[in-house]
Amino acid sequence: xxxxxxxxxxxxxxxxxxxxxxxxxxxxxxxxxxxxxxxxxxxxxxxxxxxxxxxxxxxxxxxxxxxxxxxxxxxxxxxxxxxxxxxxxxxxxxxxxxxxxxxxxxxxxxxxxxxxxxxxxxxxxxxxxxxxxxxxxxxxxxxxxxxxxxxxxxxxxxxxxxxxxxxxxxxx
Amino acid sequence: xxxxxxxxxxxxxxxxxxxxxxxxxxxxxxxxxxxxxxxxxxxxxxxxxxxxxxxxxxxxxxxxxxxxxxxxxxxxxxxxxxxxxxxxxxxxxxxxxxxxxxxxxxxxxxxxxxxxxxxxxxxxxxxxxxxxxxxxxxxxxxxxxxxxxxxxxxxxxxxxxxxxxxxxxxxxxxxxxxxxxxxxxxxxxxxxxxxxxxxxxxxxxxxxxxxxxxxxxxxxxxxxxxxxxxxxxxxxxxxxxxxxxxxxxxxxxxxxxxxxxxxxxxxxxxxxxxxxxxxxxxxxxxxxxxxxxxxxxxxxxxxxxxxxxxxxxxxxxxxxxxxxxxxxxxxxxxxxxxxxxxxxxxxxxxxxxxxxxxxxxxxxxxxxxxxxxxxxxxxxxxxxxxx
Numbered sequence: 001x002x003x004x005x006x007x008x009x010x011x012x013x014x015x016x017x018x019x020x021x022x023x024x025x026x027x028x029x030x031x032x033x034x035x036x037x038x039x040x041x042x043x044x045x046x047x048x049x050x051x052x053x054x055x056x057x058x059x060x061x062x063x064x065x066x067x068x069x070x071x072x073x074x075x076x077x078x079x080x081x082x083x084x085x086x087x088x089x090x091x092x093x094x095x096x097x098x099x100x101x102x103x104x105x106x107x108x109x110x111x112x113x114x115x116x117x118x119x120x121x122x123x124x125x126x127x128x129x130x131x132x133x134x135x136x137x138x139x140x141x142x143x144x145x146x147x148x149x150x151x152x153x154x155x156x157x158x159x160x161x162x163x164x165x166x167x168x169x170x171x172x
Numbered sequence: 173x174x175x176x177x178x179x180x181x182x183x184x185x186x187x188x189x190x191x192x193x194x195x196x197x198x199x200x201x202x203x204x205x206x207x208x209x210x211x212x213x214x215x216x217x218x219x220x221x222x223x224x225x226x227x228x229x230x231x232x233x234x235x236x237x238x239x240x241x242x243x244x245x246x247x248x249x250x251x252x253x254x255x256x257x258x259x260x261x262x263x264x265x266x267x268x269x270x271x272x273x274x275x276x277x278x279x280x281x282x283x284x285x286x287x288x289x290x291x292x293x294x295x296x297x298x299x300x301x302x303x304x305x306x307x308x309x310x311x312x313x314x315x316x317x318x319x320x321x322x323x324x325x326x327x328x329x330x331x332x333x334x335x336x337x338x339x340x341x342x343x344x345x346x347x348x349x350x351x352x353x354x355x356x357x358x359x360x361x362x363x364x365x366x367x368x369x370x371x372x373x374x375x376x377x378x379x380x381x382x383x384x385x386x387x388x389x390x391x392x393x394x395x396x397x398x399x400x401x402x403x404x405x406x407x408x409x410x411x412x413x414x415x416x417x418x419x420x421x422x423x424x425x426x427x428x429x430x431x432x433x434x435x436x437x438x439x440x441x442x443x444x445x446x447x448x449x450x451x452x453x454x455x456x457x458x459x460x461x462x463x464x465x466x467x468x469x470x471x472x473x474x475x476x477x478x479x480x481x482x483x484x485x486x487x488x489x490x491x492x493x494x495x496x497x498x499x500x501x502x503x504x505x506x507x508x509x510x511x512x513x514x515x516x517x518x519x520x521x522x523x524x525x526x527x528x529x530x531x532x533x534x535x536x537x538x539x540x541x542x543x544x545x546x547x548x549x550x551x552x553x554x555x556x557x558x559x
Contacts, residue, residue: 018287041305095314095374103314113319127421
């Protein structure tokens with residue numbers, strides 16, 4: 001049947017035709033949101049403001065769940081207790097991004113990836129920025145430590161950590 | 173459950189911008205699929221529609237907006253959605269409509285129009301991230317692919333050239349596809365390696381393009397096939413789907429376990445216990461070149477870390493032992509998200525019924541598998557079909 005079709009449907013428009021001819025109408029939605037952070041995340045954000053990372057434990061599967069949650073998705077039961085984890089960890093993966101969230105080019109690349117946090121169960125971590133690294137030095141498996149904003153600048157946000165930097169010699 | 177076949181397929185051109193509205197694109201694809209099956213809309217008992225997030229079109233409840241174009245008027249009609257996995261999931265929904273015995277003949281229509289979203293569809297992809305943990309970091313969706321690709325390449329010590337070879341193969345395969353947006357008979361690995369860096373290790377030519385397009389399939393019961401004396405039906409022999417938690421920073425991204433689970437579900441139904449031997453060709457979901465490799469492994473078509481070797485050795489070329497993406501894939505034909513049904517399940521249908529024209533695999537083929545992948549690196553849908 002592929003061979004029998006003489007003209008496949010669809011009319012291509014160039015960018016010029018799309019934006020300059022009468023082939024489009026425009027609308028900009030004015031949608032705004034305020035999300036309640038929830039039980040687990042409200043505490044997580046409050047602890048970030050204090051310069052701490054916090055997790056929840058599940059007695060049944062013995063995991064230390066990070067980021068924290070009020071129920072264990074594996075055991076499907078309530079989690080049991082809060083526990084502070086460390087602000088050091090390991091780079092599980094990373095990217096060096098040359099584009100912003102609109103896919104526009106940016107001048108200085110952003111180092112971003114997943115850091116698994118010491119004290120949580122293996123491989124449990126968050127997405128965050130890395131700093132004090134170069135394309136040559138950053139690597140998967142690199143040990144890193146959180147660089148916190150000064151207490152007066154913290155807002156209860158993941159951005160209270162500016163980025164994660166390589167552990168220095170002698171640091172644990 | 174009843175036996176279920178695909179008996180007709182249609183699709184529009186895939187292009188960066190199409191003049192037709194979503195509804196008009198649905199109509200064109202639907203009409204083509206019905207013509208191919210030799211049917212009219214009166215033969216259709218129910219309609220399934222698939223599309224990605226409403227935000228791309230900027231029309232909430234777009235299932236209702238397009239239903240006239242899908243032939244859904246005054247019929248049982250439903251929209252299904254599993255993110256990027258929709259392209260292979262909505263045919264599964266159509267399958268169970270028929271397998272259950274509730275309907276004899278179902279039209280499934282998938283559509284996406286990404287050009288509506290300004291200045292770029294990326295700004296809307298930003299809305300799928302967790303508002304508390306992820307969005308303050310201003311993430312671009314390419315990041316997660318870059319992070320997954322890096323993890324995959326690092327764990328298996330994969331060379332970038334072997335990943336880029338997938339983009340080359342698919343863009344070359346797409347030369348035979350009449351709807352292709354980015355077919356290129358002369359592209360080389362060097363072209364991919366020298367293309368603009370987006371988010372290391374992902375370069376521009378590693379990524380499929382945003383597109384507009386629609387596709388449609390006619391799905392029917394064995395009774396219907398016999399009654400209408402349908403020539404070359406292609407049978408669904410197994411379907412599967414599976415999802416992992418949204419806590420994507422809590423798992424090792426090097427292997428898609430959820431896809432392996434979906435594949436096992438489909439293979440069990442299809443009575444496949446040695447996929448590499450029993451499957452003749454595959455249409456793994458390829459929004460990025462490394463994803464084809466990742467998905468070949470998730471589909472259990474080879475061992476973990478072996479897909480780059482198969483690619484390098486030419487096994488996955490159209491004339492190889494296990495052709496992958498003979499359609500040209502998302503990398504070559506384009507990526508109007510849900511509408512890629514036309515180059516995944518649609519390609520299985522066209523190949524297995526011997527209608528793939530210039531793209532036809534040059535030997536006898538009996539069994540094909542395809543998958544799609546979506547949500548936040550957590551979902552996969554799998555379909556196995558037989559001639």
